[in-house]
Amino acid sequence: MKIFIDPGHNYSGADTGAAGNGLREQDVSYFVGSYLTKYLSDAGFDVKCSRNKLADNVAATFNRSINYRYMQANEFKADYFISLHCDASADKDAKGAHVCVYSKNSTAERLASAVIKKLIPLGLDGRSEKIVERKNLGVLKHTNMPAILIEMGFITNPENANLMRSPEMIARAIFEGICEFTGIKTEKEYMSVNDTIALMSDRGIISDTEKWYNGTWNDDDFKWLLRKVGTYIADKM
Structure with a gap:
């Protein structure tokens, strides 16, 4: 099974992300993506990433950066597309994770539901709407496979940002959600x-x-x- 991981934004230049509490979105998404790639690969998934190094810039302009991500996934013929992002707000009390999909009542929404169920117990509750339909996001609109965009909490919220300093925990939760959805065991079953x-x-x-x-x-x-x-x-x- 092929999964395309898209750590959102670029390290520098065009299409850089939000910032808050001493963190940058593009760095958080990269580190979560790195751990997620390892967990998925170890479990037997065939994984490809849009950014393979922290300092990677996918493209020189915003539009090309977005286009190149879904084009890579389509060329890879991925079964699922996972984009990783952090939310931001002028209100520092705004908190919580949510997952964006192109349309509800879809395979993508079912995958999103499995993932958000694993993220909430980490302390990423706070949003009333956990799965949000977004028709204007290129990586959801132009991918040829079920695609989700995960907002892994608010980088501008101190509690959420503190969790983002442990990217392996967020990656593990996303990994477990993907495995639950796809029916892949997250741990080897040992003999009694x-x-x-x-x-x-x-x-x-x-x-x-x-x-x-x-x-x-x-x-x-x-x-x-x-x-x-x-x-x-x-x-x-």
Whole structure:
């Protein structure tokens, strides 16, 4: 599955973002995008980014910057498009995340719903309308795939800005929303304890299974088991 990540705005020149509380939108979006790209790639998604370095400028003018982002996504033939932004307001009390979509009652709105559900518990509540229809945003209007634009809170709000200093937390929430929507597990499912004991017994690693099933093993047993497992793995390499 292909996902295109668009860390909003440019590092400098045309199409730079908002600023507040010592942060710049273009920097926050880049760092969240970097973590999100890593999380998605590690989970098996095929990911492409509009900005791969902090100092990247997508294009020299505002219009070209917008156009190049959706053109890259369309050329990549992405299944989903995720644009990352920060809101701003003259009212420092304005706070909260929301997600923009081109139209409601759509696949994009369902993806947006999954993402915003993960963002709100981080402390990004505050907006009455969590999913907003925007017909005038080029990256939503001209993409050939379901596209969402995430406003990750207000950079002008001290509490929201403080969270933006932990971009990995925001990225993780977005990642979990994407995974929930697409049905991809966010964590590897490990074998149960009993199944693991049965497997190790079957492979000849342990023999006294009752001790392990009943939890009556001690530290010496555990150290012995580690040595046995290490030896078993080394022999198989």
